[in-house]
Amino acid sequence: VRGRYLAAGAVAAGVVALAWRGAFLPPAGGAVPRTAWGDPDFQGVWRYEGATALERPSQFAGREYLTDEELAERARVEREQAANRLAGLEGDAVGRRSVAESPIRGNEYNSFWQDHGRPRQVYRRTSLIVDPRDGRIPYTPEARRAEARSAARYGVGPFESFLDPDTGERCLTDGVTGMMWQGPNGGHNRIVQSPGFVTILHEEYRDRRIIPVDGRPHGTIPQWFGDAVGRWEGDTLVVETTNFLDRTHYEWASIWTRPSPTLHLIERFRRISADTLEYTITVEDPATFTRPWTAVIPISKLPEDTQIYEYACHEGNYAMPNLLAGGRADAARRGAR
């Protein structure tokens, strides 16, 4: 049954990739840059800089594209919010929940941590998800409940032990699925290639994928980031990842962060212009989703001097002892009442 699922997923991914090719940008012009050994060259620092959300906001239900007026308005808002970010404003003015309204009660990460630096790019699509057509993640009912539970607990607790914060707050990872297009501090990815390998270094949690592209088969050892094997299909890098660890018992983590042994990813990287990678990901996990889903994401190349900096999260995780001390104080107060 699983094999059929995978095959269906692969076919769906292919069809969707064809159907939505150029959905964000005009088709490629000019030659694809190549490495000294002839592979398409993806090297550099990349980040998703678009304003389009993964899932379609309810206001656009039933519509896959913005109108011209909406597109212009979106562009105007992005420019305004970028200026506001540079001016040090917070909350609505920069398109974020205000610190005061945050369930973390005044301790929301402010935009300093999330600064986009320049206006985000606006695209006509109303969601990054192109399949299913409603642009929404097809959670199973149980997964939807689990997501709601973990979202409600985020930053709220109770925190009785180190197992109670999500995997990000524990400095473990935010997971491989969203690595190319999200990250708590900007989502920078540096791609480095040498013959037979494509390596992606993600700044947050210093997450790293060293993807063999040398024809080897999948290994059998389960890992947080699974077992990735790549191949070139023309100028497209196709990466298939399987053998994820089972960390579904970290139940306060969102589905993005905790690996599931039934998770299976098919990703396609294609350089559609000098400064854009078209990244297509098909996510399949019968334990979490009712069907495979696919997102197409334009990833921007950042200026040549952009660096990935060291992310010493665990080494400086003063938040964890503080969180647990807070948990003890809460418990003591409850006991005293």
Add this chain to the structure above:
Amino acid sequence: MSAVRIVPALAAVAVAAGVMLWTLVANRLPDDARGAPRTADGRPNLAGVWQALNTASYDIQDHAARPAMAVIPAPARTGIPGSSRATPIELPAPPVRALGAAGGVPAGRGVVVGNELPYQPWAAERKKENAERWLERDPEIRCFMPGVPRATYMPYPFQIIQGSDVILVAYTFAGATRTIHMTPAGTSPSSTWMGWSRGRWEGDTLVVEVTDFNDQTWFDRAGNFHSDALRVVERYTPASPYHLMYEATIEDPKVFTRPWTMRMPLYRIVEPDVRILEYRCVEFVEELMYGHLGVIDPGAVK
């Protein structure tokens, strides 16, 4: 043209073609004189999975075998006055005693050239104290990034990914990765665990200057340490298809009286389909670091 003249002409052409072919093949062969591979642009090709095979992770200096990294002194024995009693050698400290021989330390030759570490007097004292308080102080125990050069000779493989403008060194332990900048890349905005690495080629040697360290990392489990004034110059020199020579010169005027050097071969892992596997040890030290801090200790044994 007579046949007499054609034959030498053909021979000359054949020789020329042969030379050309040989030159082509020789240029295409990715090997240098030592048989080490080269990149398309003629540089030594260090790409691959490497590992040190020594005991420097315990102690970078010559060391005798011992029962554990954490030991207690042999306790004085009391008994019948006037009667002598044998005393034990130093004993494994209680927290590691259950490990038995698996927690023991094999003897090993050091990797420090000349074996001496030129500590300033205060620093020699501090090193000794570090060794005595290993369990509390060694950053390895808490899965902190290992620093440079310690990451090189921890007992795990690491991979070099030799890109166009940067060379990545991807270590197993704690998932630490270094970016070696082969083109101008500005300066580090702050001090770091793994340093800020600038590389250049000196002939066939990759020379990497590493700066901007914090004072948190160690050189080994024996308590050898440095300050934030550390500057490391590494040299990676291909020596054969299967090994390279690694050298790290340590400068730290706050801790040492002069620069000193460690040197060791690094060996290529030759098994097919070798790859660096994840060792996300954060998950494995949370109980040690935080278990006792919660309302509930998930590791409390009933």
